[in-house]
Amino acid sequence: MITRIHDAAGGLGFLTILLFWTSTVVSELFASETDVAAVKSAILWGMFALIPMLIVAGGSGMAMGRSRTDLLAVAKKRRMPVIAGNGLFLLIPCAFFLQGKASAGQLDTVFYTVQAIELVAGALNLSLMGLNIRDGMRMTGRLSNSHPASDQPASIGEIPNGPLMVKNLPRLTGSDGEVIPVEKSMVLCRCGASKSKPFCDYSHTDIGFNSDVSNDRTSDRLIAYEGHETTIYYNRLVCTHAGECGHRLKSVFDSARKPWIDPDQGGAAAIQAVVSACPSGALSWSKPGGTPEHIDNDIPGIRIERNGPFLVSNIDLTDANWAEGASPKKYALCRCGASKNKPYCDGSHAKIGWTEAAD
Structure with a gap:
């Protein structure tokens, strides 16, 4: 009404x-x-x-x-x-x-x-x-908001001490599952302070946001956990610590055990399902002696996690140092501004109780 x-x-x-x-x-x-x-x-x-x-x-x-x-x-x-x-x-x-x-x-x-x-x-x-x-x-969908297809691929770039510059994004999905209209070029907030989230309103200048690499940044190392049928790869640097792996297949992914990943405690199909569900791309897999593979949905775009990071699939992150074993197929970018592993999310949003609600 x-x-x-x-x-x-x-x-x-x-x-x-x-x-x-x-x-x-x-x-x-x-x-x-x-x-x-x-x-x-x-x-x-x-x-x-x-x-x-x-x-x-x-x-x-x-x-x-x-x-x-x-x-x-x-x-x-x-x-x-x-x-x-x-x-x-x-x-x-x-x-x-x-x-x-x-x-x-x-x-x-x-x-x-x-x-x-x-x-x-x-x-x-x-x-x-x-x-x-x-x-x-x-x-309300009564008028199309589509833009002519661009010859340039979608890309995400970092503006030093500022927002993420996103170009030619085909799809942006909000935390409630709604499709958010996109422009050919947009700036997305990553300082956590914008009152127009997910878009930047230049609050980063007011709070003195710093995107430099932290001194206590997590080491960039891809660790291989070899099993008889499957090898699982993990890089803590890009992990959001969402806990999907332990929730889905605790027999293989048990943080209370050392080593915490044991591929022989689960079947190949179950392990691949967990790798597919990993929101950050920190997990990948291969057959013994093979090359690490990420599993994604093949649909380019950004999905916003409620009170969490930007979940990116199949878009290049330009002007950034890729983590070892990381892939443009799947990664998570910090949105709260508190990650020590910028531009990647490290789960700090949960630790500090950050929310996406406008202040």
Whole structure:
């Protein structure tokens, strides 16, 4: 119901402002002074209908978008105060002033100067409201948000002491499973402080975020655990410590045992299922004497783990030192800003109790 109310109020508000704007231009170009005065009076009375429409549209929009932090929602919320301020401090005062001047027959230089200001302000509000209507239709799936296919492959790059620069991303999935609209080039927050997560709002500059390699960074070493049928490989540097391996196959992956991985305690198919479920790509496998293999879903994209990292599949991480045995097929990037293994997640989000909710 609230969506229909928002759509109706926003659409009627847009059409009303458009009617005010066009009738003003037409009357002052082609009509008499009496007609101009009549139009100004009609616009002033029309304000009493327009203002409630805009209040309802703005209020319902804020209510629906309160918990949304995707790019389109953030853009809409940033435009709303501009639309409201423009109407409150320019359009309404101008309407009263112009109606008074027109009724007195004073269509002088002052009248037309204020009229020009009103037309510019009206055009600005029409443009902003039009963008909000377009983005609202994209957010609800009524308008496609797809971009032309790029000749360039998807990539993720690190901006020193700043966000992740993502280009040509085919798919971004939110922590609730929703598909988040993407742009050809985006910046994703990795300092943990953005109020527009998952997107960067430049909070990293306010908190002094540092992306340098930590002195206590986990050593980069790929360890092979050999069994009779299967060899399991593990690199602690890229592990998020999500615990999927122990939960799924404790006979093979037991942190209370040394060595904690014993491939002979499970079948090859079960081990491969665990490697496939590993969210960080820290685990890989091979037959004895073979080459380590990661198992992924072959679908390029980024999936956001709730209160956790960016889970990346089949996208190159540029300008970064790949960990030994790591693969662009599957890896996890820190989102809370606390990992000592940046850009990789090391599970610090759970230790510090970080959440993705805006502060």
